[in-house]
Structure formats: C-alpha cells, structure tokens
C-alpha cells in the first residue's frame with residue numbers, strides 16, 4: 479500500500495523530471511559487477527567487489543530503494559560500504575536501509591548533514607544520525623581487492639565528491655550531467671555554478687576512465703567524448719551550461 483505522502487512525492491518528482499529533463503536509467507545490471515537502481519528521478523549504483531557490495535549513493539526514498547534492490551536480489555544487509563556523492567535528499571534518503579554499511583562522505587559536506595549549513599534550495603539535507611567517516615580530496619579507501627579514490631568536486635554542493643573505483647569507473651553524482659554523450663554543468667539546485675565548472679575541468683584531466691556514471695542522466699563509456707570540451711575550455715575559460 480503506497481501512502482499518500484509517497485504518492486505526492488512521486489508526482490512531484492515526475493514533474494521535476496519533465497521540467498529539468500532528467501533521465502535516470504531503469505534499474506538493471508550494467509556490467510558483471512555494476513548495478514544501477516532507479517528511484518524516481520535519481521539513480522544510485524552498486525559495485526560488487528568479491529563478497530562486498532559497495533553503494534554509491536542510496537536512492538531517493540527508502541521503500542523504493544528497497545523494492546529496486548529486491549528486484550535484482552540484492553539484500554541491503556549485504557552492503558558493506560556506502561559512499562555518498564553529496565547530501566541532497568535524492569542521494570541520501572535511502573541510507574537507512576543499509577544498516578551494516580560503513581558510510582563515507584566529504585568532510586566539506588558534513589555541515590549539511592549536521593543541519594548547520596542549509597542548502598540554498600528549499601529542501602534541506604536530511605540529518606545523518608549514525609556514525610560516518612569523512613574523506614578529503616585524494617583519500618583512498620580499500621575494500622577487499624577494490625580501491626575507491628575520493629575526488630573533491632565542489633560546486634553542486636560544497637562537499638560534492640566523485641569516486642574513482644579501480645582507476646576505471648567514475649561515479650560522480652550531480653557534478654555534471656550528460657547530454658548526447660557530453661558532460662555539462664547544471665545550474666538548477668547547484669550552489670556554486672562557477673566552482674562546479676572548475677570541478678568538471680578537474681575531472682576532464684583524469685586518464686584511463688572507462689565508465690562515467692551520473693545520477694540523473696545515465697552513463698557513458700566514452701570519457702573523451704564526454705570531457706573533451708572541458709579540456710579545451712580550460713584553455714579559454716569558457717564552458718557550456720545547458721540550464
């Protein structure tokens with residue numbers, strides 16, 4: 479039985495989806511070790527590393543996240559690590575499902591999840607009432623055979639963090655979106671647009687990335703096509719922003 483509040487949230491998120499042309503992927507398996515889950519307008523990802531399941535973000539509403547995980551036979555209790563790209567509600571609300579997981583986020587995002595510094599948007603970040611570990615730029619967390627490198631990408635929020643897994647898989651939350659395979663910055667819900675563009679230029683300097691995963695516009699296996707513009711833009715100072 480879906481509660482009225484959840485229905486209203488669902489309608490609202492669909493309206494936002496249309497207005498800002500968000501295109502979350504349907505739930506499914508992308509590679510033998512990467513799964514994507516859709517909750518309303520947002521995607522989160524699960525990376526399987528041996529016996530460990532690692533989440534990048536957690537989904538928009540816990541009951542939706544639970545249903546989506548169930549559809550691919552993933553038990554939230556088996557998730558050992560959660561890396562949050564930032565503290566917006568569509569990325570952290572599902573966290574309560576992952577009771578056994580160690581939680582990581584940027585130290586620059588901590589004020590938001592402690593309620594100290596509210597977002598500019600009307601929607602505040604949910605408070606995080608459980609232990610968590612704070613990361614800085616370039617910190618590396620080892621999970622079994624897997625390495626997760628934190629890359630500070632401020633702009634969308636002050637502590638937005640991208641995660642580079644095994645030097646190959648880039649999970650970047652809302653630092654940029656993809657349109658026709660190209661990365662762009664989005665102004666809506668972004669706290670500091672100019673800083674966000676600097677962060678995208680920083681990502682453009684990465685090497686050997688095979689997959690780029692976004693939270694609202696799918697993924698690409700062509701890193702160069704996605705970021706070439708931003709390498710050029712670094713020279714000229716210009717940068718696109720579709721919103």
Ligand SMILES: [Zn+2]
Nearest residue numbers: 566568652693
């Ligand atoms: Zn988002």
